[in-house]
Amino acid sequence: MPVSPGPKRPAAPRSTPATMLRLLDWVRPVLPRIVMGGITALLASLMALAIPQVLRVVIEGPLLSSGSVTGLVWATALVLALGLIEAFLVWCRRVFIATAATGAEHDMRVELYHRLLDLPIAFHNRTSGGQLIQRSMGDLSAVRRWVAFGFVMMVVSSATIVVGVVLMIVNAWQLGLLYLVGAIVMVVLTFRLRRSYGAAARRARDQAGDLATNVEESVQGIRVLKAFGRGEDAHEDFFSQADELRRTELVKAGAQARITAVLTILPESLLAVSLGLGAYLVVHDQLTIGALSAFFVTAAVVNRPVEMLGNLLAMTLDARAALDRYLDVIDLPNPLTDPADPARLPAPATPEGSTVELRDVVVQFSPDEAPVLDGVDLVLPPGRTTALVGLTGSGKSTLLALLPRLLDTTSGSVLLDGVDVRDLSRRDVRSIVAPAFEDSVLFSTSVRDNVLMGAAATARAESTEGTDADGAAVLTPQEEDTRLAEALEAAQADFVADLEDGTDTIIGEEGLSLSGGQRQRLSLARAIAARPRVLVLDDPLSAVDVATETAATDALRRLLPGTTTLVVAHRPSTVALADHVVVLEGGRITGAGTHTELLAGHPHYRYVLTAMEQEHPADEDVADAEQAVDEVEHEIIDEAEQEAELDARLQDEEVAR
């Protein structure tokens, strides 16, 4: 599967300040705490700057002129007090900022998750999982670190430098001005170097996402990798991706090193020049020793934030790259939206059940490509089962995705009991249309939770059950038990009774491993437990035998008599169980009727059935093949036993001799 860095960046790139300002959307509620944090940090810095001024008073005042011990004690106490206040203010900064930053990170993470659930399937098809995990974890951590430390320290450092330079000018204007000129040169050079770091920072984050995708896919596909002996190739792929990331990190480190070098060499050189010039000024009585000392101690305090600016700039560019990736997803327009004023959910159009109608439906994924569905007109008979048959790629899954509104038509409409699905809220549509897919997805929770997942939503739509404070339906424990038992029985999932904890057994990725057929049965049970008005099945029983499929279909008819069902059929047995069959050929419906009618008069239908039979041989053939395998296995075992007997006899003879 190709690895993609995810959504494309917006056409007009944002500047770093404009990007960082977007953070206000999440930071605004905690802004007072951040401002308080900033103020305490600033005060702490001012305390640090105040200490050299006390030093000047000490040198020029009590210590050198009057020799007063009391004055010296007071001055010492003052420096100690300033130090203690500085430490207390630093502690306050951490408390204020940490809670604010983690709160903003939490809100951003929740919003991203909500967005991922909201975005259409097409987005998830083209975006790799690792990239999304990286966005929700690593990228957001970088943003939090910047809010908690980078931003505040950037403001505080800048303020400290400005105040410090002013004090340096006040203490020794000649030396202060020299430092100011040097500071301007530093800023210009640093901003020139930032470009290469910024580009590498974005590249590194995209590459880290690719790496996460690689790990995720390798773990998920571990069986395939092992079975095909591709472990070595996978290892090489991973190695080269990891190496690419390493090289980008080195580019970042190089750029940061250059910035840090400028921000270290220049101020240190300035101090050296200032020392010579300062000594000259003192000798020629143009500067006092106290003022020179105060200048140097102030310069030492200012140099700390100046040197830190390099790291802070790198942190800002890292956070900007991370925030850009986050906003790429958050700002993505969702073509599947709810109407401003959704229509009320209609009642079933007929006593037999709901009707579903597709009117002149066209689906085209890209203007450069031919439509996948082209002028489809289709009515699903209420309360009956319709099988959708077609060659691979004919558009069956695409058509199915239109019913629960996982996808919208390019033109034409899909009507549920006479109402266009786009006029209903997506929540309402999905509360009456339940899907089950061939690729059954189970979550890392109990059988019970997996199966009852959609039951509450449909119960709310039926509105005969109780509701909770949010208006969502709540099934009583007894009702839940009944639904669970019925759904498991109908889906032929009786194996659940033999699991160690029955319906409370934890399954899914982190739980018990189930066979493909068992997973499919639970996925079907989930759709049944929802008691939908419309059931959409994308070949959900492909991994079970024909007898189980027949039993499940019978149970479905009994349990959900008024449910209108559309099932994609990949084998003749599924077609045979349907009331009505529709043939899809290159995105168009070319035939509809009963299995017998189509068999008699539709050549493409016969061709598709023949193709299905070749792909899914009848169960008798499979049974024959299994028996043949059994016989061969028995022969091998017999031969092995005979050889063992022969060996034992030869050994006995040897011993006897």
Ligand SMILES: Nc1ncnc2c1ncn2[C@@H]1O[C@H](COP(=O)(O)OP(=O)(O)OP(=O)(O)O)[C@@H](O)[C@H]1O
């Ligand atoms: N999100 C998408 N973007 C672009 N093309 C797509 C997308 N989804 C499906 N297609 C294309 O639409 C065509 C029909 O796909 P679809 O999955 O509906 O066929 P199908 O009949 O269900 O096939 P199969 O029997 O193999 O599952 C294919 O050519 C597929 O590549």
